[in-house]
Each structure stands twice: as structure tokens, then as C-alpha cells.
Amino acid sequence: MTTAVCPGSFDPITNGHLDIVTRAARHFDKVIVLVTGNPTKKSGLFSIEERVNLIREVTQHLPNVEVDNWGGLLVDYTTAHGVTALVKGLRTALDYEYELPMAQMNRRLTGVDTYFLLTDEKYGYISSSLTKEVAKYGGDITGLVPDHVREAMVEKLRPGEAPGEAQ
């Protein structure tokens, strides 16, 4: 059975991420969407648990997709779970510059391979941070994130709610 991990901070998952996960799920028997970060450290708009729950909600129609979180080295997770493939999306050459050293480091550490899927052109400009920035100032983020995530963002960024830091 082939298993791949799609790692990321997913604060929150966007339609670009979801497209990559959906496509990865066609190529691997199982895909684990792995939210990285320390669950006890409060940083970002959503807690790690909230991110995991949002991803579970928006991937529930994909039977071979699971969601997990991890606060350590990515390769320690893949080794512990017998996973030999990582999948990431590439939007631009900037993403490539950012991803290449991580892919090479992860491969050096344990031999895990990173597969890159080119982002669909519909989603090439979408990032979690830009989406948060737009939402923070009341802009329309319809179509940038799944509807369920948009509702959670609007709720979180409502004046008087949690800090709502856009990063």
C-alpha cells in the first residue's frame, strides 16, 4: 500500500491545498494531511486542533485521506509511520526555492522522497496568509477557501473574538 504525507501549517487549509490533497489521493492509496506545529504554542489564527478539525471537515468526502498533527521533525513522523513519500504543491519559482532545501534535507535524513504537484492555475495566487489578510479587513474570500473554512474565519475574525492575527 502506498501512503503519502501532505505536510504544512494549514492555518487554514485553502482551496489550493485541498486541490493538491485531492489530486494526491488519486495517486496514493492513502494520504495523511499532517498539520505541523506545537499544539501547546499559541500562534496563528487557528489552533492546531482547530486546523485539524477544519481539514477533517473539508476532506470527509475523500475516503483515503486522514488528518493528523505532529510537533517534531517531519521525517520522524514519516519513519514512525512507514511513509516514504511527501507531497507538496508548487505555485511559483519562489515555492521551489523554499521547498528544494527542505526536500533535500528530508531526503538526506531518512531517504524520504518529496513529490511536487504543480498548483492548478486557478489557485496559483492563493496562500493562507493572503487569505487571512483579506478576511481580516473584511474582503471577500469566497472561492479561496472551502465554505466551511470561510465561515470559521469570519467567526474567528469577528470584532471582539480571539486575537485574529493575520500572518
Ligand code: PNS
Ligand atoms: O505550510 P508550510 O509552513 O510551508 O509547511 C512547512 C513545513 C511545516 C512542511 C515545514 O516547516 C516542516 O516540515 N516542519 C516540521 C519540522 C521539520 O521537519 N523541519 C525541518 C524541515 S527540512
